Amino acid sequence: MFIARSAPADQVVIRNLSLLSGGAIQQNWAIDAQVIGGPFAGELNVVLRTDAPSAVAASHGRAQEFALLKAALQAGVLVPEPLWLGETEIIGRPFFIMRRIKGSAAGHRLVKDQRLGGDRVHLAEQLGEQLARIHSISPACNDLAFLSRSESSPVHTLIQRAQDFLDKHTTPHPVLEWCLRWLELNAPPSNQQVLCHRDYRTGNYMVDEQGLTGILDWEFAGWSDPLEDIGWFCAKCWRFGNNAAQAGGVGQREDFYRGYERIAQTSIATEHVLYWEVMAHLNWALIAIQQAERHVSGQERSLNLALTGHIVPELEWEILNLTEYR
Structure with missing residues (x-):
């Protein structure tokens, strides 16, 4: 055995x-x-x-x-x-x-049930601290040599990857194409590359009644700009309806940022976070399209996968809201 x-x-x-x-x-x-x-x-x-x-x-x-x-x-x-x-x-x-670690990872429960996660200010700080520790891992780590590192900036790499997907896809997505153009025209400087979780969000960590117990689901991790994870965590699409708590639906940005900056010993370029939130909505839309295709193809019949495809219009609507007048 x-x-x-x-x-x-x-x-x-x-x-x-x-x-x-x-x-x-x-x-x-x-x-x-x-x-x-x-x-x-x-x-x-x-x-x-x-x-x-x-x-x-x-x-x-x-x-x-x-x-x-x-x-x-x-x-x-x-x-x-x-x-x-x-x-x-x-x-x-x-x-x-x-x-196996104790706790719950159910995002829809966590944002509503104040008994989970302990003190929410402390939880947001903990999540910021953990993300900073992830970002302390550099491409010099020999154990992660299998992760490819593009010579282009992380922004350019992500835009090109999204463009390649949409070019090959049979169904047109004009809002996502619009988003790509907006991302090209408004790209901030992006040269730093660290290990990014790339799915760091509520629903991918475990909590009990005292606080954080563990970070889960590392299957998308790779070298990128640290703001990719920060924008993903704060994006509206991962707040599970609790939009007043802009840090993952569980806390406030300033608490999340404070925890991150305390460990990272550097300031977050907050003026660029909105850009990465737009990128987050684009990337989640592309993943949602692929999730639905797993069901439609017959490879894996799943109501959850089928319903995931239906959130794409909501994500497109939020992209238009975020980029309006900007």
């Missing part, structure tokens, strides 16, 4: 195996096991993370995500401890196993 061999242990008894909710890109399985013998002896609560039947093109494989988790842990980021990277032939798909 894989866990017994990896632990290593004399015996492993599986008490529970259940599919966890969420995970629109990957599948997560909760495993509760009793480990007999070896350094992990006792109750072991882990998550097996594996590929979904279909995927979004930009998503990393499980071996790459495992390496990203290890690098983040070494940088002091609050993440589930990655334990063992598995072989595809064991379950028919690539996978890895990480420790």
Whole structure:
């Protein structure tokens, strides 16, 4: 058995195996096991993370995500401890196993239930601090050599990637094309490249009643401008309707910024954050289109994926609101 061999242990008894909710890109399985013998002896609560039947093109494989988790842990980021990277032939798909952390990641609950996440000022600061620790990882990290680094600026790379997608897509999206032109004309300086999570938002971190317990879902991480993550986190599309709390629907920008700046020891160029929020809405629209196509193609029948495609007009409307008169 894989866990017994990896632990290593004399015996492993599986008490529970259940599919966890969420995970629109990957599948997560909760495993509760009793480990007999070896350094992990006792109750072991882990998550097996594996590929979904279909995927979004930009998503990393499980071996790459495992390496990203290890690098983040070494940088002091609050993440589930990655334990063992598995072989595809064991379950028919690539996978890895990480420790299971406590709490909830449900964004729609977190923005409404004040019992979750602890003090909201402190939570916003914690989230800023964790993001700054992620951004402390540079392209010099040899363990992340598999991440490609463009010689163009991050802004240019993202615009070109979006343009290539829209050029090849069968359905026209004139608002997204308009957005691309606006992004080209209003691009701020963008030369710094650090490790960006690229999906740092409410819904991708865990909280309990005391506060933050871990940052999840690293399958889109890559080298980019740190403002990409900041704009993504603050974008209206990730506030789950709690628009008064502009930092992820859970706090205020100034608290989130303060936590970030305290760890990063540098000031956020706040005058450029709106630009990156526009970019966030564009990128989320492109992902939503791909999510819907996973359902329509028949590769993975899912009501959740099908409904994701219906948010594209809402994202286009917000793009027009953000760019009006600018």
